[in-house]
Amino acid sequence: xxxxxxxxxxxxxxxxxxxxxxxxxxxxxxxxxxxxxxxxxxxxxxxxxxxxxxxxxxxxxxxxxxxxxxxxxxxxxxxxxxxxxxxxxxxxxxxxxxxxxxxxxxxxxxxxxxxxxxxxxxxxxxxxxxxxxxxxxxxxxxxxxxxxxxxxxxxxxxxxxxxxxxxxxxxxxxxxxxxxxxxxxxxxxxxx
Amino acid sequence: xxxxxxxxxxxxxxxxxxxxxxxxxxxxxxxxxxxxxxxxxxxxxxxxxxxxxxxxxxxxxxxxxxxxxxxxxxxxxxxxxxxxxxxxxxxxxxxxxxxxxxxxxxxxxxxxxxxxxxxxxxxxxxxxxxxxxxxxxxxxxxxxxxxxxxxxxxxxxxxxxxxxxxxxxxxxxxxxxxxxxxxxxxxxxxxx
Numbered sequence: 440x441x442x443x444x445x446x447x448x449x450x451x452x453x454x455x456x457x458x459x460x461x462x463x464x465x466x467x468x469x470x471x472x473x474x475x476x477x478x479x480x481x482x483x484x485x486x487x488x489x490x491x492x493x494x495x496x497x498x499x500x501x502x503x504x505x506x507x508x509x510x511x512x513x514x515x516x517x518x519x520x521x522x523x524x525x526x527x528x529x530x531x532x533x534x535x536x537x538x539x540x541x542x543x544x545x546x547x548x549x550x551x552x553x554x555x556x557x558x559x560x561x562x563x564x565x566x567x568x569x570x571x572x573x574x575x576x577x578x579x580x581x582x583x584x585x586x587x588x589x590x591x592x593x594x595x596x597x598x599x600x601x602x603x604x605x606x607x608x609x610x611x612x613x614x615x616x617x618x619x620x621x622x623x624x625x626x627x628x629x630x631x
Numbered sequence: 632x633x634x635x636x637x638x639x640x641x642x643x644x645x646x647x648x649x650x651x652x653x654x655x656x657x658x659x660x661x662x663x664x665x666x667x668x669x670x671x672x673x674x675x676x677x678x679x680x681x682x683x684x685x686x687x688x689x690x691x692x693x694x695x696x697x698x699x700x701x702x703x704x705x706x707x708x709x710x711x712x713x714x715x716x717x718x719x720x721x722x723x724x725x726x727x728x729x730x731x732x733x734x735x736x737x738x739x740x741x742x743x744x745x746x747x748x749x750x751x752x753x754x755x756x757x758x759x760x761x762x763x764x765x766x767x768x769x770x771x772x773x774x775x776x777x778x779x780x781x782x783x784x785x786x787x788x789x790x791x792x793x794x795x796x797x798x799x800x801x802x803x804x805x806x807x808x809x810x811x812x813x814x815x816x817x818x819x820x821x822x823x
Contacts, residue, residue, distance in 0.1 A: 451778075451780070451794070451803060451819065452645065452793075452794035452797070453644065453645040453792075453794070469800060472800075578786070586643075588643070590817075592802070592803035592804060592805050592819055593800060593801065593802055593803055594770070594794060594797055594800065594801040594803065595797075595800055596794075596796060596797035596798060596799055596800055596801070597796060597797075600645075601644075602643070602644035602645070602786060602788075604788060604789060605644070605786055605787075605788035605789075606788060607788055608661060608664075608785060608786065608787055608788055609785065609786040609788070610784070610785055611643060611784035611785060611786065612784060612812070613784050613810070613811075613812055613815060616808060616810040616815055618805070618808040618810070619805075620804070620805055623805060623808055623815070623817055625782075625815055627643065627784055
């Protein structure tokens, strides 16, 4: 069955963005450090060599994206194109004009409805979930199935955490570990 | 060369103790969930079966312990016996009477001196470091060499974090990953 899968790169101390995260400085200071694991041999960002390529391929095989407004806005709504699939933005506010011009971008105000729409759009493919706030809301609502955490060997010290405070303890199951020097890629299943 | 090695069990969201951590409730609510990985086949705490046994053996091969006062106090200073090696307690306060009775327990007020004494006592063996505050102080002072993080597949939601806020970004190197269902055991080297 198709799953909703959170995909996030995280430092060992739990940060997914550096300090001073804002439009114009997406992800904050030092953000790219968390994403070096998918640099190609040429130093560009893209499909990495080695076993982490599986994660890249899985990302590109998802059938819809559910993303937080803050994350999406910082990258101009992906220009309306996130590997060619429908994009659902979790937002309590209506879509700003900049987002309305993209037919592929749909704003939804509650996470259950957003996930239901994303799953319907994805069909038998997985839904890619992105963003710290969205992850927490999806976990709280019980609509997140898996977490793909790409844990980068660095202590950030400051910034924005992937998991700040959750209302309940949530049990996970280790589904897969991909061990590379650039990151420890751990896939967890949420025990519902 | 002998190394100083932080050993801590941590949830995926970075907690090493649950809420309501206090003497009488060491490690807070749900603390034992983080330590199930070293249950034996009989359900007792001890040397685990499988590849995680290496971590248990490494712990028992260390030649000194450097631990934070808060952590040590909650377990009555290990009754003066932590696998038979000298115990150094990082504390800005002098030793309370309860700790003074143990000849193996030495109080030291600054982390550089505490680590120097622990390394001297350990000789050619590693120093086991324990406690969140002590870990942060040792990282800040540049006297922590390695981190053995036993990452347990659970989101705690609340409690005490291993890494709260650090003054600087610190680069690590993945030295070893032991992948078991009970925990993902990652050993990092600090890049000094």
